[in-house]
Structures are given as structure tokens and as C-alpha cells.
Amino acid sequence: MEKINVALIGQGFMGRSHSNAWGQVRRFFAVPMMPVMHTVFGQEAENPQLFAENWGWQHAATDWEAVVRSPEIGLVDVVTPNYAHAPVARAALAAGKHVACEKPIAGTLADAREMVEAAESAGVQTFVWFNYRRCPAVALAHQLVESGRLGDIRHVRAQYLQDWADESIPLWWRFDKSLAGSGAHGDLNAHIIDMTRFVTGQEITEICGAIAETFIKQRAIASGMAGGGLAEGGGDTATMGEVTVDDTVLFLARFSGGAVASFEAARQATGNQNRNGFEINGTKGSVKFDFERMNELEYYDATLPRAVQGWNTIMCTHGGAFPDGHPYVENWWPDAHVIGYEHGFTNQAYDILRVLAGQPPTVPIPDFNDAYQTQRVLEASLLAAEQRRWVHLEEVK
Ligand code: NAI
Numbered sequence: 046m047e048k049i050n051v052a053l054i055g056q057g058f059m060g061r062s063h064s065n066a067w068g069q070v071r072r073f074f075a076v077p078m079m080p081v082m083h084t085v086f087g088q089e090a091e092n093p094q095l096f097a098e099n100w101g102w103q104h105a106a107t108d109w110e111a112v113v114r115s116p117e118i119g120l121v122d123v124v125t126p127n128y129a130h131a132p133v134a135r136a137a138l139a140a141g142k143h144v145a146c147e148k149p150i151a152g153t154l155a156d157a158r159e160m161v162e163a164a165e166s167a168g169v170q171t172f173v174w175f176n177y178r179r180c181p182a183v184a185l186a187h188q189l190v191e192s193g194r195l196g197d198i199r200h201v202r203a204q205y206l207q208d209w210a211d212e213s214i215p216l217w218w219r220f221d222k223s224l225a226g227s228g229a230h231g232d233l234n235a236h237i238i239d240m241t242r243f244v245t246g247q248e249i250t251e252i253c254g255a256i257a258e259t260f261i262k263q264r265a266i267a268s269g270m271a272g273g274g275l276a277e278g279g280g281d282t283a284t285m286g287e288v289t290v291d292d293t294v295l296f297l298a299r300f301s302g303g304a305v306a307s308f309e310a311a312r313q314a315t316g317n318q319n320r321n322g323f324e325i326n327g328t329k330g331s332v333k334f335d336f337e338r339m340n341e342l343e344y345y346d347a348t349l350p351r352a353v354q355g356w357n358t359i360m361c362t363h364g365g366a367f368p369d370g371h372p373y374v375e376n377w378w379p380d381a382h383v384i385g386y387e388h389g390f391t392n393q394a395y396d397i398l399r400v401l402a403g404q405p406p407t408v409p410i411p412d413f414n415d416a417y418q419t420q421r422v423l424e425a426s427l428l429a430a431e432q433r434r435w436v437h438l439e440e441v442k
């Protein structure tokens with residue numbers, strides 16, 4: 046079987062989840078191409094050698110430019126903070142490598158556009174890790190809409206709420222516009238914009254108002270912030286720095302098929318630890334998803350007699366092809382032996398390998414151009430908030 050040497054650039058939170066995915070995928074899926082965990086890059090202080098030994102990478106490195114140029118590498122996987130996606134991806138594309146990049150595709154729209162152009166010139170495959178598409182319940186929602194079970198889509202409501210960003214959290218890269226691009230918006234709205242574009246199969250055409258707020262305007266500058274993982278300690282120095290991103294962004298939008306939509310992203314929504322989800326209402330039925338109950342999809346079939354209409358909770362753990370089974374599940378455990386966060390990444394690693402081997406992915410997988418469309422929506426809604434007006438997506442290219 047053909048092999049592909051993978052290089053991972055970054056070893057923080059996503060470094061661990063992607064390492065797990067690349068390690069597990071060949072065990073659970075009949076991969077059409079064998080991924081070889083060749084090299085992991087990390088900063089000197091992060092001890093990449095230890096990381097490599099823990100997670101099964103053959104080599105460790107502290108010079109990412111040399112790694113992406115190496116003739117041995119076939120696929121570069123980018124798991125750095127957002128500002129570094131573009132330089133790493135561009136260098137990898139210039140060296141003719143396939144690139145898989147974390148979300149949002151970039152910190153800025155200009156960087157995202159350049160990445161799309163570089164990918165087109167390189168003529169290689171690109172992927173963006175919008176992993177929630179690959180929860181079986183979300184993939185099932187996509188299949189239900191695609192097969193016409195929901196009829197015409199009229200309403201979309203999407204939220205991504207977290208509650209980790211109180212005053213005790215220091216000024217990580219996630220709070221610095223030059224490193225992150227935006228706050229909860231690019232971090233969280235990016236996921237639900239992608240998920241709702243994926244499930245509805247439609248594009249957002251207009252932002253009909255938006256509001257952005259930063260509640261905590263200064264944070265402590267703590268030592269050792271480079272890693273930036275959520276589990277790191279609080280600010281323990283007296284030096285404070287400016288927060289230059291939002292804590293929350295809410296916006297209203299229109300989809301190309303005529304549906305109206307609302308989006309909410311927040312990092313201080315007390316009581317919501319990682320609650321991302323949507324409700325989508327169509328003329329023939331509706332679906333609801335909540336990641337905190339990720340194995341379930343709520344489905345309402347409005348074509349049934351009114352007397353028996355009601356929400357059904359589908360346990361999305363039955364293997365097999367649609368309409369009898371749920372995507373990805375036959376490669377995991379028996380019915381109702383539930384899966385978790387990391388499985389979405391392994392499912393995505395499988396689909397990346399399928400595309401690299403010339404096969405269709407299980408469900409559509411975003412490339413750089415697709416993720417650029419999500420970035421345009423992010424940009425348009427920030428513009429709407431800043432200028433307090435409606436913004437047509439045509440304005441934002
Ligand atoms: P992190 O802060 O935990 O790790 C970042 C890693 O990048 C570290 O190993 C660091 O050494 C490295 N790095 C920092 N600056 C760099 C540079 N200039 N060049 C090369 N490497 C550099 O960050 P985390 O949480 O792993 O996030 C990384 C990316 O993954 C972000 O784009 C974030 O938005 C995305 N993410 C996606 C998630 C998803 O659900 N798909 C979940 C969490 C993060």
C-alpha cells in the first residue's frame with residue numbers, strides 16, 4: 046500500500062488530538078493510504094523529543110521550515126496558533142506538499158486568500174480541520190437535508206458557547222488580535238458557520254446585523270504563555286496587557302436558499318462548557334444537535350400525521366450506509382457504545398487519506414477554498430458589528 050509521511054507543525058492541544066488521530070486511524074479504518082507519523086515540530090521549551098516518544102512520531106524537530114521543505118514529507122499538518130497558519134501553509138505548498146490546516150483557516154482574510162491562491166498554484170490537496178462535521182450526528186443531519194427529508198430550510202439557529210475565559214485566564218495568544226485574528230468569533234463562530242453551511246448545503250449571502258463585545262479588557266501577562274492550552278495556570282504577575290479581541294459575537298444572516306439564521310459565540314457563557322450546536326427547521330422536518338450530547342441527533346418528522354409528530358432522539362451509533370446506518374460508526378463500536386471528541390479527528394484523518402488516494406470522502410471535507418468562504422462570513426460579520434450595518438457577502442472577497 047502507498048505510504049505518506051506526515052509532519053505535524055505544533056504540539057499543543059491540537060497537536061495531541063491530531064497525533065491521536067494519525068495514530069488511531071489505521072487501527073480502526075481500512076485506510077487506502079498508510080500515514081507514517083514522520084516528524085513533529087515543537088518549540089525547544091516544549092520538549093518535542095518527549096512529545097514524539099509519547100505520541101509515536103519517528104522524529105522531533107525545532108525548525109519548522111526545514112521540516113516542511115524536507116523531501117521525505119508528503120503531508121504537512123498545521124496546528125499552530127492562527128497567525129502562523131499562513132506562513133507554514135505557504136512554505137509547505139511552495140515545497141509541493143499536501144496541507145491539512147487547523148481552523149479558522151487563517152487569522153486574517155488576506156492571509157486566507159493568499160493560502161487559497163497558493164494552493165491553486167501548487168495543485169496539491171488541502172484540508173481544514175472543521176472536525177465537528179465528522180461527528181456521526183452532524184454528518185447524519187447533512188444526509189437528511191441532502192436527501193430532502195427536511196424540505197426547504199427556513200430557519201437556522203446556531204450557538205457555540207463556552208465558559209472558560211474569566212479574569213483568571215492570562216493573556217494567551219487567543220486574546221491577541223495579531224496572533225488569533227479575533228476571539229470567540231474566529232474560534233467558535235467559525236465552527237458553527239462551517240457546520241451550518243455543511244448541513245444546509247447553502248452559502249451565507251448577507252449579514253443582517255451583528256454585535257461584538259469584550260467584557261474583560263485587560264489580562265495578566267504570565268510566564269510560559271507560548272503553549273496557550275486551556276489547562277495552563279492563571280495570571281500570576283502584576284503586569285497587565287490589553288485584550289484586543291472579542292469575548293462574544295452575535296449576528297443574524299441570510300442563506301442562499303432563503304433561510305434566515307442567527308449565530309452566537311461566547312467564551313463567558315457560564316454553565317456552557319463546550320456547547321456547540323444548531324437547530325435547523327425545514328418545511329418537512331427539523332433537526333437539533335448539541336455537542337455536549339454528541340452521539341445524539343434530534344429529528345422531527347413533520348410529514349407524519351400531526352397526532353404522532355414529535356421530537357425523536359436518534360442515537361447515532363448504528364453502523365452502515367445511509368439511510369440505514371450512521372456515517373463512520375461501523376468502524377468504531379457496537380450500537381450505543383458511544384464515541385467522543387477525539388473520534389471526529391480520526392474520522393477526518395480517514396477522509397483525508399481517502400481524498401489523497403483519489404477516493405471521495407465519507408461526507409464533504411473542506412479544502413482551503415471552502416474554509417475561505419467561512420472566513421468571508423467571519424470578516425463580514427465583524428464588519429457589520431464595527432460599522433453597525435448590514436453587509437452583503439459580495440463586499441468581502
Ligand atoms: P496551543 O497553544 O495549545 O498550541 C500551539 C502550538 O503551536 C504549540 O506547540 C506552539 O509551540 C506552536 N507554535 C506557536 N507559535 C508558532 C509559530 N509561530 N510557528 C510554528 N509553531 C508555533 O494551541 P491549540 O489549542 O492547539 O490551537 C492550535 C490551532 O488549532 C489554532 O488554530 C486553533 O484555532 C485550532 N484549534 C482547533 C480546534 C478544533 O476543534 N478543530 C480545537 C482547538 C484548537
Ligand code: SOE
Nearest residue numbers: 058148207232233236275319
Ligand atoms: C477553545 O475555545 C477551543 O479549543 C477552540 O479553539 C476549538 O476550536 C473548539 O472546538 C474547542 O474550544
